[in-house]
Amino acid sequence: MKPAQAPSTHGRLGVLLPGLGAVATTTIAGVMLARRGLAPPVGSLTQLGALPPLREGGRALPLRDALPLASLDQLAFGGWDIFPDDAFEVATHAEVLTEKHLAAIEPELRAVRPMPGVFYPEFVRRLHGTHVKRATSKAEMVEQVRDDIRRFKREQQCDRAVAVWCGSTEVFRTPGEAHRTVASFEDGLRRNAPEISNSQIYAWACVQEGVAYANGSPGLTVDCPALEALARDRGVAIAGKDFKTGQTLLKTVIAPGLKARFLGVRGWYSTNILGNRDGEVLDDPESFKSKEVSKLGVLESILPRDEHPELWGNLSHKVRIDYYPPRGDQKEGWDNIDIFGWLGYPMQIKVNFLCRDSILAAPVVLDLALLLDVAQRAGLAGVQEWMGFFFKSPMTRHGAAPLHDLFEQQTRLYDTLRRLARTTEV
Numbered sequence: 001m002k003p004a005q006a007p008s009t010h011g012r013l014g015v016l017l018p019g020l021g022a023v024a025t026t027t028i029a030g031v032m033l034a035r036r037g038l039a040p041p042v043g044s045l046t047q048l049g050a051l052p053p054l055r056e057g058g059r060a061l062p063l064r065d066a067l068p069l070a071s072l073d074q075l076a077f078g079g080w081d082i083f084p085d086d087a088f089e090v091a092t093h094a095e096v097l098t099e100k101h102l103a104a105i106e107p108e109l110r111a112v113r114p115m116p117g118v119f120y121p122e123f124v125r126r127l128h129g130t131h132v133k134r135a136t137s138k139a140e141m142v143e144q145v146r147d148d149i150r151r152f153k154r155e156q157q158c159d160r161a162v163a164v165w166c167g168s169t170e171v172f173r174t175p176g177e178a179h180r181t182v183a184s185f186e187d188g189l190r191r192n193a194p195e196i197s198n199s200q201i202y203a204w205a206c207v208q209e210g211v212a213y214a215n216g217s218p219g220l221t222v223d224c225p226a227l228e229a230l231a232r233d234r235g236v237a238i239a240g241k242d243f244k245t246g247q248t249l250l251k252t253v254i255a256p257g258l259k260a261r262f263l264g265v266r267g268w269y270s271t272n273i274l275g276n277r278d279g280e281v282l283d284d285p286e287s288f289k290s291k292e293v294s295k296l297g298v299l300e301s302i303l304p305r306d307e308h309p310e311l312w313g314n315l316s317h318k319v320r321i322d323y324y325p326p327r328g329d330q331k332e333g334w335d336n337i338d339i340f341g342w343l344g345y346p347m348q349i350k351v352n353f354l355c356r357d358s359i360l361a362a363p364v365v366l367d368l369a370l371l372l373d374v375a376q377r378a379g380l381a382g383v384q385e386w387m388g389f390f391f392k393s394p395m396t397r398h399g400a401a402p403l404h405d406l407f408e409q410q411t412r413l414y415d416t417l418r419r420l421a422r423t424t425e426v
């Protein structure tokens with residue numbers, strides 16, 4: 001790792017969000033409100049966190065003092081969507097934020113207008129995009145997105161940019177031939193390989209343009225050998241996948257606690273109702289499959305069957321998501337956890353999380369954008385495993401098993417932040 005550079009006191013950072021929906025607009029609006037002092041950036045590690053002291057009596061150093069993070073005033077937002085609505089219209093329809101909050105920043109939000117999206121509809125079958133690019137090949141699509149990025153940076157006077165995928169969950173796919181190498185991917189782009197998804201076209205264009213990229217949804221996107229190799233070659237940081245925000249966040253907090261006390265877990269049944277557009281997309285079984293795979297992985301890793309077969313060997317884990325329009329973005333998650341204790345006596349835990357999906361995701365988007373920027377400027381390229389803290393299905397290098405326990409992830413995160421910190425006093 002090269003030494004981190006001095007704090008970024010100059011230069012604007014472009015934050016590009018493919019998919020200008022509820023999460024993206026809640027992030028953008030939140031930054032606009034926070035930088036005017038109209039609302040607090042609750043939930044954001046970069047805005048509120050500090051590096052814990054290494055020695056007793058040492059002082060915790062706020063991350064914004066320890067790391068060369070872009071400030072909220074230095075961020076310029078842009079993005080793509082397959083519908084033409086500006087960020088104010090989208091945020092109004094999403095009904096995440098109050099009219100009072102939106103009114104305070106209306107002109108600024110209205111200025112964020114999506115660039116036309118890349119849309120091969122077979123990857124998101126519930127949506128019928130109207131604001132889309134036309135091209136004869138996927139290779140040409142990549143070039144159009146690259147042009148968009150250059151134009152955006154020029155117009156917004158950004159010297160660098162990062163991207164966080166906030167688009168709809170794409171249908172479940174495993175890596176295909178085109179995903180194997182940089183050459184096979186480029187060939188696939190030219191021959192319109194069906195396995196190259198919309199999100200991968202954005203990702204390829206971003207990495208080619210030196211734009212760090214995080215994947216907030218469970219689709220493959222940057223999680224394939226071709227994208228990983230390109231990112232390493234270009235010195236670009238990538239991370240993913242699927243923001244860890246609600247039910248899975250709590251799961252990865254509760255399960256380590258049960259493990260620490262050697263309590264048995266016989267079953268974990270999780271169900272959700274949500275009524276936003278994300279819920280509508282997940283109503284398609286193929287998109288749901290992507291989410292299900294992402295949500296199911298966590299328990300096996302935290303409560304390994306082999307380590308204590310008598311405690312966790314028979315664990316039955318189920319995850320359900322139901323699209324239920326009346327709830328909008330205010331998702332409700334239930335967990336029923338069947339545990340057992342001393343002498344095998346059974347007990348139950350019920351968790352009812354009445355959450356707000358985009359309110360939980362927005363600070364994660366902001367943190368990913370700022371930390372990816374710092375990481376890339378410090379010379380970190382390729383998959384950023386330490387960012388697993390933010391994801392349900394953390395990407396790893398060389399097929400290593402991911403960590404899911406939030407506290408282990410936090411340790412890994414702080415270790416890297418410490419190395420990235422410009423001060424040696426912490």
Ligand SMILES: NC(=O)c1ccc[n+]([C@@H]2O[C@H](COP(=O)([O-])OP(=O)(O)OC[C@H]3O[C@@H](n4cnc5c(N)ncnc54)[C@H](O)[C@@H]3O)[C@@H](O)[C@H]2O)c1
Pocket residue numbers: 018019020021022023024080081082083117118119120124127165166167168169170198199216217218242243244245246276277278356357358360361
């Ligand atoms: N807590 C959370 O909200 C949370 C947690 C984990 C993951 N996610 C993921 O974040 C993503 C965004 O969630 P959301 O609630 O904002 O959904 P949303 O439906 O409100 O927004 C997604 C947007 O992506 C757009 N889109 C779809 N395909 C596109 C394409 N090819 N190019 C450009 N735009 C495209 C849609 O038109 C829509 O505006 C989803 O994939 C979701 O699964 C959200």
